[in-house]
Amino acid sequence: MRRLALAALLAVTSLSTIPFSMAWAGDLLIHGGPIHTGVDAAPTAQAVLIRDDKILFVGDLAAAKAKAAKDVRDIDLKGAAAYPGFVDAHAHLTGIGLRELTLNLDQVKSVAELVAAVKAYAAAHPEGAIYGRGWIETHWPEKRFPTKADLDAAAPGRIVVLGRSDGHASVASSAALAKAGITAATPAPAGGQILKGADGQPDGMLIDHAQSLVKDVIPPPSETLKREALRKAGQLYASRGWTGLGNMSVMADDLALLRDEAAKGAFHIRVDNYMDPSGAAEVLAKGPQTDATGLIRVRGIKLYMDGALGSRGAALLEPYSDAEGLGLQLTQRDQGLALMKKAKAVSAQVAMHAIGDRGNRMTLDWFEEALAGDTKARWRIEHAQIVADTDLPRFAKLGVIASMQPSHAIGDLYFAPARLGKDRLHEGYRWNDFLKAGVVVAAGSDAPVEVGDPRIEFYAAVYRHSLDGFANADWHLEEAVTRAEALKMLTLAPAYAAFREKELGTLEAGKKADLTAFDQDLMTIEPKAILTAQPVLTVVDGKVAFAR
Ligand SMILES: [Zn+2]
Ligand SMILES: [Zn+2]
Structure with missing residues (x-):
């Protein structure tokens, strides 16, 4: 009504x-x-x-x-x-649009539903390769990854590649594996795995860097498709209640297309861009920029310190509780510090992806060195997922923003206890601890890794239960925040995190x-x-x- x-x-x-x-x-x-x-x-x-x-x-x-x-x-x-x-402090705009324009699997709840979705898409698109993304098997009743057999049954003989929502795995059909020349004898590239079935043959699942083997099987998106993706993502985000977002790891050509679409009047929400190092030359030379519409800004650069917790790529101070190893370091110190010093010289922001407690500590160390006493630069740690007690106060001391994704917590908490063990679990997703320590916590979705819906982020932040209302005894519910705090995390804090709190973030004359x-x-x-x-x-x- x-x-x-x-x-x-x-x-x-x-x-x-x-x-x-x-x-x-x-x-x-x-x-x-x-x-x-x-x-x-x-x-x-x-x-x-x-x-x-x-x-x-x-x-x-x-x-x-x-x-x-x-x-x-x-x-x-x-x-x-x-x-x-509402502002999504961390998302990936082109990916959000492409997910809508290709086969979107983010609502699929079982292998059976995945097969049905591919079947329907294949019938509607009888020509060409099929690319989709967004599936995540963690809660599926079948309790397994999808395989090439599932895809072959859904779309016989077709090339099909479907990315997992977090980007850390893909499943490929037999035709896709054949086109890429992947056989039982193919060695997995460093940092990747080719999963095998009981028959010793590749079963279609390609983990992390092994996904690069099927990269050329699916044609890259054309400029036309990317423009359409940007417009679609802008419309979709506005329709969900987002007025803007922090756009992470942006390529130079995507920024040019976005500026162009906005100039044409075809894009209507605010975007603060943090460039991939490959596209960072402009911002590192000229500093932050705003386009003529005022909607599209470039704020700085986005770097990666480590990987993700689920795939045990997050850099930890102590070994994983359920496997050997301390995780991955993805940026080397000299390389990272050189970029940070360039950014500092032009007052550009640095946004560093850091998940593990070692990843976060190293980031704080490097920030401290590069910032050299400047506490007003508002550099950001993206995710800030697992942070040691002794590092928590350093965020406030250095003026570093914690850019966190409430939805990640309610997905990750199913496996985080296994990865981290009981004694370290309090280090994870500690929104309340950050707020109490005087740290600015900006919330976002990391879409298309997550759905990209302000309701889900708000719900997760205040309730810390899964979307079906589940929480385990060890989920540290005391880290849930109040409604007023959640509202700030999704409005004023993202504005502050992009130097816009004087003009955005509250309703004030x-x-x-x-x-x-x-x-x-x-x-x-x-x-x-x-x-x-x-x-x-x-x-x-x-x-x-x-x-x-
Ligand atoms: Zn990230
Ligand atoms: Zn991201």
């Missing part, structure tokens, strides 16, 4: 189908539901008045009406709740008009209900980017 009422008020036709350039030119008056401002001193308001790209007034409805211009568009929330714009509304009040409803709240309105830079 609410949805219909809001849609009727917003538009003659559906506003979401009106080209963005035709957006309402007058004031926007938003009221009629709880409005959470994110401001501690005045956490709720009756109305928000928007003029052009800015918030003109936040407060009571009568005062807002008095200030409104004559051509004001009235948006009655009809009980829906509004918040500062004078700030840029970015706002998100859901049909339910995330601040009060039962945790489970957070997951089914519907996004109803997304405003970016004073323009309606999505409404239903």
Whole structure:
């Protein structure tokens, strides 16, 4: 009901189908539901008045009406709740769009469903190779990886390659293995594995670097497809309630396409880009940049210190509890420090992927050395998943931001106890410990590794249970945060993490008009209900980017 009422008020036709350039030119008056401002001193308001790209007034409805211009568009929330714009602090934009435009497997819940999805896609796309991604087998009833036999049954004779959601494995069909020349005799490349069946033949599963063997079997996305992916990802994110994101490990040509799409008026949410070292020449020479639309910014570089916990690539101080080894170090010290010093010289930010406690400690050590006493650079540790007690206060001391993914915790906590053992588990996903230590925690999804949905991140942050409501005794539920803290982690903190807290992150007069509304009040409803709240309105830079 609410949805219909809001849609009727917003538009003659559906506003979401009106080209963005035709957006309402007058004031926007938003009221009629709880409005959470994110401001501690005045956490709720009756109305928000928007003029052009800015918030003109936040407060009571009568005062807002008095200030409104004559051509004001009235948006009655009809009980829906509004918040500062939600920002995904860490995601991968091109990957999000490509996942939508190819075979998206992120909702598949069993091998049987995977086979059905491939079968349907193959029937709808009778020509060419089939590429998909997003599957993750950890909760599947069959309790096994998919194999080439599954894919051969679903799409006989076709080339099929399907990436695991975390990017650490793929499954390939017999035709794909044959095209790539992979046989029982093929040696696995360093850092990779070719899994074999009982018959000694490759079973289709390629782990980590072994995925490079099928790289040429699937043609790389064309420029046209990448442009479409960027537009699709922008629309999808707006429709989920995101007003912006931190875009990680960006290639130079993807940035050029994104700038171009935004300049053409085809892209409508904010993107702060952190460049892959291969595309970092511009930002390391000129420092942070903003395009003419103001939406697309380049903030710095993204590096990798270590791998992931699931595949035992995270760099740990003590050996894994369930296997030999201390994990991987992916950037060498001299190489990392050289890039950091270049970044420092032009006031660019460094965002370092660090998962393990050794990965995090090394990152803090290198940051400390490169920053040389500068505590205002806002360098970021991406994931900051497992952090030793003694390193926790160093984040605040160095002014380093913890950029964390609540959804990773509720997926990883199934296997993290095995990898880390009981005594180290308190080091993991310690959102509350960080907040108590005065550290800025910016939350994000890491999509397409995860779905990329603000509801899931908010739910995981406040409840720390799996999506079906499960939590084990050893999941350290005391690390769940309050609703007010979760809201900050998804609004003000990502703004701060990209040097935008003066103009974004809260609903306050004078700030840029970015706002998100859901049909339910995330601040009060039962945790489970957070997951089914519907996004109803997304405003970016004073323009309606999505409404239903
Ligand atoms: Zn990462
Ligand atoms: Zn990532």
